[in-house]
Amino acid sequence: MKEEVYKVAARKGARVFVVSNSFMQVPRADFVERVIVPAGPDVADDWIAERATPHTVVVTQDLPLADRCVKKGARVLSPKGQEWTPQNIGSALATRNLMTDLRSAGETTSGPPPFGPRDRSAFLSALDLALTRLSRERK
Numbered sequence: 001m002k003e004e005v006y007k008v009a010a011r012k013g014a015r016v017f018v019v020s021n022s023f024m025q026v027p028r029a030d031f032v033e034r035v036i037v038p039a040g041p042d043v044a045d046d047w048i049a050e051r052a053t054p055h056t057v058v059v060t061q062d063l064p065l066a067d068r069c070v071k072k073g074a075r076v077l078s079p080k081g082q083e084w085t086p087q088n089i090g091s092a093l094a095t096r097n098l099m100t101d102l103r104s105a106g107e108t109t110s111g112p113p114p115f116g117p118r119d120r121s122a123f124l125s126a127l128d129l130a131l132t133r134l135s136r137e138r139k
Contacts, residue, residue, distance in 0.1 A: 001079045004124055005059060006032060012131040014057075019044045055138070057130045063089070063096050075130045080115065081122030083130070 002018065006027055009016045018026050019035045021044055026034045037043045045065045052058055054073035060066055066076045066084045076084040084092065 001059065001120075001123060002026075004120065005127065008124065008127050008131065012128070012135065014131050017048075017051075019047050055134060057127065057134065059127070063093050067093055075134070077123065077126050077130060079123055080119040081124075081126035083126055 005016060006029070008014075009031055010029065014031065016032045017035050018024055018032065019037060021037050021039045023036065024034060026032050035047065037047050045062065045068070048058060048060075049065060049068040049072065052069040052072040052074035056069075056074045058066070058069045058074050058076045059079065060069075060076065061079050063084075066078070067089050069076045070084050070086055070089050076089075078084065
C-alpha cells in the first residue's frame, strides 16, 4: 500500500513517515521521510504511537498499534480501508485476542481473505477521505 499512500499524499500535500527497524526504499520526495528505529519489540510501533495526534493518519494492520493511535485521537486505517474508531477498535481487538487464544490452544483458524482490487479501492477512498477531513479541520 506504500505506493498508494505516496500518490495520495503527493496529491493532498501530506507528509509521510515510513517507520521501520531496517532500511526501506522510499521515494526521493520532500514529503516522504524514512525513519529507522533500533531493532526490538514494538520499537517502531512506539515511535508511531508517541507521535500520533488528532492531526495524523496512521495506516497499519497491527490492531494493538491501531488501538494506541485511536486513543491518541489519530485517524487510523487498515490497508483494506477499514477506519478504526473508538467505537469499533475494542471489538476488533477482542476478536483478535480470541483468535490468538484459539490458535495457541491448537485450533486451526483461517486467515484473512486475500487482498484484492476492491480492498485497494476501499483503502484509496478511505485515505483520500481522511486527508480531506483533516485538511478541512485545519482551516
